[in-house]
Amino acid sequence: MATRTFGEPVQRNIDDRLLTGQGHYIDDIDLPSVAHAAFLRSPFARAKITSIDVSAARAHPGVLGVFTCDNIGHIDQDLPLLIPHPCLVGPRTQRPLARGDVYYVGQTVAMVVAVDRYTAEDAVRLIEVDYDPLPVSVELEDAAADGANLVHEDVAGNVAAHFVQNSGDAAAAFARADHVTKITVRVERSTAAPMEGRAVCARWDRITEQLMVWDSTQAPISVRGGLASLFDIDEDRVRVVAPDVGGGFGQKVLFFYPEEVLVPMAAIQLDRPVKWIEDRTENFIGSTQERTQVHTIELAATKDGEVLGLRDFFLHDTGSFIPYGIAIAQVASTSIAGPYRIPNIEVEFKAIYTPTVPVTPYRGCGRPQACFAIERAMDKLAEELGLDRFEVRRRNFIAPDQFPWKREGLLFADGLAVCYDSGEYDTALSKAAEAIGLDRLDEMKADARARGKYLGLGLGFYVEGTGLGPYEGGHVRIHPITGKIYVNTGLSTQGQGHDTVFAQIAADQLGVDPSDVIVVEGDTGAFDWGVATFASRAAVVSGNAIHKAASKAREMVIEAAANMLEAAPGDIELAEGKARISGSDRAVTLAEVATATNPLRYAFNKAAQSATQFAPASKHDGPPLADGKAPGIEVTDYYSPPYSTWAYGCHAALVEVDPALCTVDIRQYVCVHDCGNMINPMIVEGQVIGGMAQGLGGALYEKVQYDQDGNPRNAGFMDFLMPYATEMPKVDIVHMETPSPLNPLGIKGVGEAGTIAVPATIISGIEDALKPLGAGHFHEAPVFPHMIFEKLGGADQAKAS
Template identity: 70%
Template sequence: MSTRAFGSRIKRTVDPALLRGEGAFVDDIPLANPLHAAFVRSPYARAKIASIDVSAARAHPGVVAVYTGEDIGVLDREMPLLIPHPSMTDARTQRPLAKDDVYYVGQTVVMVVAVDRYTAEDAVALVEVDYDPLPVEVDIEAAVKPGAPLVHATHPGNVAAYFVQVSGKPDETIPQAEHVTKIKVKVERSTAAPMECRAVAAQFDAVTGELTVWDGTQAPISVRGGLASIFGLDEDKVRVIAPNVGGGFGQKVLLFYPDELLVPMAAMQLGRPVKYIEDRRENFIGSSQERTQVHEIELYAKKTGEVIALRDSFLHDTGAFIPYGIAVAQVASTSIAGPYRIPNIWVEFTAVYTPTVPVTPYRGCGRPQSCFAIERAMDQLAEELGLDRLEVRRRNLIRDDQFPWTREGLLFADGLRVSLDSGQYAKALEMVSDRLDIPGFTAHQGKALSEGRYLGLGLGFYVEGTGLGPYEGGHIKVHPITGKVYVNTGLTAQGQGHETVFGQIVADQLGVAVEDVILVEGDTRAFDWGVATFASRAAVVSGNAIYKTALIVRKQIIHAAANMLEASEDDIELRDGAAWIRGTDRHAPLAAIATATNPLRYAFNDAAKAATQFAPASRHDGPPLDEGQHPGLEATDYYSPACATWAYGVHAAILEVDPDLCSVKIHKYVCIHDCGNMINPTIVEGQVMGGIAQGIGGAMYERIEYDPEGNPLNANFVDFLIPYATEVPNVEVLHLETPSPLNPLGVKGVGEAGCIAVGAVIASGIEDALAPLGAGKFRQTPITPSMIHAALVAH
């Protein structure tokens, strides 16, 4: 190969179409005269449904169908529990349409299908539902207390799950501690808020019996499997396509949302394409959210600052249902010791039902919460022991020679062991210290203070288990006519640039240009083995599967080319779209090799003619295809990780707080980041910077606000504050590349990395800045101006 694509800053091949407005998102797919769905949603957090009257809605001109829970046949059931776990008893999931009870404001009660969305919404307003409201408690700390109103009568104390994990021997170690630091922290609820809301469209072909569903999902293969089984259709007759998807961040991986079942049902019943395009308000009240956790964390330390044991007890808000199981809480609990050795860990959580939008993973998935808990606790420990914040971390970081660092006894969200596989943690800390001149900051801060300015240094270290299994696959086929390389995997992309990074992996092995690698994913007809896009797993799991597949195809090409060029396989090199005898001009183009390896030779084009100029691609007697041989250049292989691979990083910022305005200005923000070998540094940086922007939102602005009756108060982009360009600082991203020893490419995931540490960075920075004013501690995010004001006034 002349230049290696892997590791290069190659421009994304998907961009021109998106930039020209030629993307095909679900609502862009042209359907023949589609009908449109809209939902009647519960206006109460908890109520009994006394009656539903849809007669006026059904009579409304332009309305085609109105469905209540009584009208949906096999769909009138609780939806699947995605990840069962013994810590849950009788886990509750939602019905597509509510029956008898509603459990949160926004829950779907009735579906209207009409000629257009305008008419459907008119009819929604004509549906009369009588509710008998019930008392509610939305605060998780109050919800677990005796006497609190129950979300589900089946679950006393509103406890959805309770789980304890232990690593090492905390009980025996704790008495040896010379110092104990205890703090309580809280992270508030946020939401992914992808720019494209969720969307689903379905079309049933009565001639072929095929159901086609376009779904803005992160998990088309799973959606297909679920639809086929619930509707009793052959899997082969259900095709699910995730076309261009406008951001996901975890919210689009839940299956099922009610509409994902009801829209295909309506399309089959009504004989017309049906679509449901969620609007922004519905995204706020109907699509999953995440984050609320309250941690009480205790660090047991030596006077040196070495932490010998950790106890953490936390409450996790799962909303009205727990369809995704305990994944978020489990990730939080297994990430609680961060990058520190802390060999003895006791961590328990209680997942709590609240009458609010159900909780499933949102980018970070429990990691921002556990990072906030451990990092705020480390700062507090440093303060109590009179140590520098960096020094206390240095004394606890896992050393380079201690990897793999296994936390025996803890099981990650994939049910596999927690083993931090590689890293240069101390070096990362030194890099961030150098870059921000942290040793010189105290003087800088003092000088500013003398001028009446309040500067603070924020710091946060994080780890991230990435690349979760169970597996993904790769399929590669060199097209026998064009010589272009088609690649499939079971994922789908929402902006991550899969086509480019997977193209880079394949291009190197097959000696072709990245533009000549064409990725088709997100379509169950293209490839239907696989899991989904989540948990920072695409590059690790699909990347390695595609790499392994490429090695097989590479071998096939070299074998065929050696035959065709009458050379030894050892002398064949692949580059510039051809196989060459090394050191000579003699070569066979890939298209010719692909043609020659297919015994059926129509002379469609020059490649086919060229193929006849060479010796046969296969040397065997008998029929054109040898026993066990397949035509062409094609292979499928899989990668199944033994456990997660752990990325990490450290962020630091210098910020300034104006105590009069209670505003925060971030002057400098540095991120040291290590995701192993980088396939495309530009894309890695994009992922990190985007994550940091979401982290800034969570740290300072974003909070889903419920009133005591469970009414969402800011279910729109005016009141729920997502950072604009004016709220996000410039970020400097510096890389370390410590290869993962766990997979052939040495890669680790990066999708969620950016957002994890930001809350800890901002809180520690504000606390540091306002320490001279005695403002106290900041242990809750988002930190709003009102909270800063309250902290200053309380002093």
């Protein structure tokens, strides 16, 4: 039998290319006579534009075109509201180039296309715009308050959406509870900051009337649909390719960013290829961000700590526009009860406009906020009831035999039921306790005290709905010349290693080495049915589609090989690129099978001779290609999940605080996680630890800051702090594998897993560490040293000691 590679740490097919500088990111694409775009962006958070003068820019040598809202034709329209939801009371999306008003610092006002980027940027500086600035309310709570300055004049109270969801009867649960715990938590805004910014390059072929777009996007098929719609041409005349993409983390899933529309438009208008490469400043002011939410969460519990009901009200900052609808807030509101039974839930949110960069999902998408709220509330409940933090969680976990656990009344971000499919939550908690060395905690605390430090235990448990629909496809074809397996799917990769795990899935079915499987994704010219890469869905949705297609291809190979070898199908096994009769050396290669199943007229090589009309094997009664059959070995299939599959995990950390410097040192970090069956544990660990680095940013470092006028204050890597190798602790990972019953491979998503629980874990550790000093509760993320300083009594206390 073939060696199964599912579950093995197979090295990545893509690496040789990326390691030798042979990647092809968008700026590496060498197009003759390509012109370059640069943008003039609003310097004001909210203003009326009173005049724009582009004459000097237009006259600048090397400039090919200057565009404002007045000369972009019908593109001057509101960009699509991607996920319309009935609770959107004032949905607003931006125009490609501002018309009359600007709504955030960084909004695109004009575009220059010139012979090179340097010249384009020179000309941008020659554009004169007069603005009439308007007053703004920048902070979320201020924007939500009565009398706030409005972002959109016609959207009262800055309320973009208002939504209430109920599961069970929260009011009744609160009425019969022995105890109610109530806390307010705040999570700040961060940004994905992929190392490669966004990028778009477009070429219009006026002879064939075909538009070719290279886009550093997570959603090439959706971009194609949108461009075809916007330019009113058939989808088949638009090809969108996401080549190598240097990270995305959600930021690159939004379509359309203004540049994604304007660059193709300029390529058509100027009849010349046009390229735009986002620079780092632009990524901070022109690419979407996420996270700011303020939750007030209440838990109604018995005196034994069983949580009967949960109420949560939160404000969600959606920035100046809401193109992605309520997705983030909806994920947060449906993840709010975490791994706990909590049968009665009332969750309400308001999505609020602020005059800042628009908000769309960033790795985690509402889950880190929900996790922070419920986990900090569970800690508070434990404290108030005098219970152990582990014990209060144990008493509320959904037990393994209680799955599927449906939260009746709550709809997830895919519009389908919130229904947890499987899990071993209690085991995960025990494994975390064991790995962190809970039994030695007092000893370690004493050791820290002896060194003048304070050590605490951080704990965070998360659940994550992954693998959202609607669907993805897989196309599998055996190449008749080389016998290599070609696999296509519609979504795209940003470095996760899809090409390897998809190869493993196909290789297992067809008995080849994963390195002989060539995966092509992110190219609408190769496969153009599907959605996008987001919500930890690629492995689940595309992976299962490819599995289904490859399984059918396997059956076809066995049937054909049985014919060729004159054996029973049950005696055929696939291994080492061949189909052979078990226990014998009689075999045919997959290339021969693929050739023989394609009735040929011309013998273009030796193997092909056997498939031509006069070859002995071609003798048959009916037509060469029997009715209902297709030539070769080629299968397309699709997977559409019934609803999301829920991954989960438990993080624990030993966090040491230096009370003098107010710094935080993570002494040990344990991550127990369960994403169902693992296709490739090496890649799973990479995803988890990488996600944790972004979670660490949200716990201790990353906050996009705006001043009171709405100016970004840290829009660059000098000022926006992200974890380097020196900030990131070593992480001990404990794998669990509880299969999902929802899909053939039994897998769950893992892309966002690492990120979710880190702020709850580290910040609970800080709180636990500083308990002996009476520092109180830490209910904000991230925690900066000055916040620890304040909790420890601030300057007065420092002077006194």
